[in-house]
Amino acid sequence: MEGCIFCKIVKGEIPSDKVYEDDQILVFRDIHPQAPVHYLVIPKKHITSISEVTDADLELVGHMINTAVRMAVAAGIADKGYRLVTNSGMEGGQVVDHMHWHILGGRQLSGELG
Numbered sequence: 001m002e003g004c005i006f007c008k009i010v011k012g013e014i015p016s017d018k019v020y021e022d023d024q025i026l027v028f029r030d031i032h033p034q035a036p037v038h039y040l041v042i043p044k045k046h047i048t049s050i051s052e053v054t055d056a057d058l059e060l061v062g063h064m065i066n067t068a069v070r071m072a073v074a075a076g077i078a079d080k081g082y083r084l085v086t087n088s089g090m091e092g093g094q095v096v097d098h099m100h101w102h103i104l105g106g107r108q109l110s111g112e113l114g
Helices: 005-011 055-074
Strands: 018-021 025-029 037-043 082-085 101-105
Touching: 005 025, 005 037, 018 055, 025 055, 037 055, 055 082, 055 101
Parallel strands: none
Antiparallel strands: 018 025, 025 037, 037 101, 082 101
């Protein structure tokens, strides 16, 4: 989608600190980390939010989850624990209108979801 910052990152128009990339997804470090490990997992296909996922996207979503787990293992945070978060819509805290998941870990996270 034109104007979408994550679509521009996917196209290479905006640089990112890539951790992983394949033909379907991109994983990169968040520029405003909230934990020692803070990665963003985004699909290369523009999907506005998790609420817009269709049956045709289920394989992609499964791939995103599987990759997020592998990234947590590779970052050394899987054994102690980590958080995988997605926000949907303005009131859900979604800032960029391109579905993305945060992988957060490397420190004790609060029990609250906020």
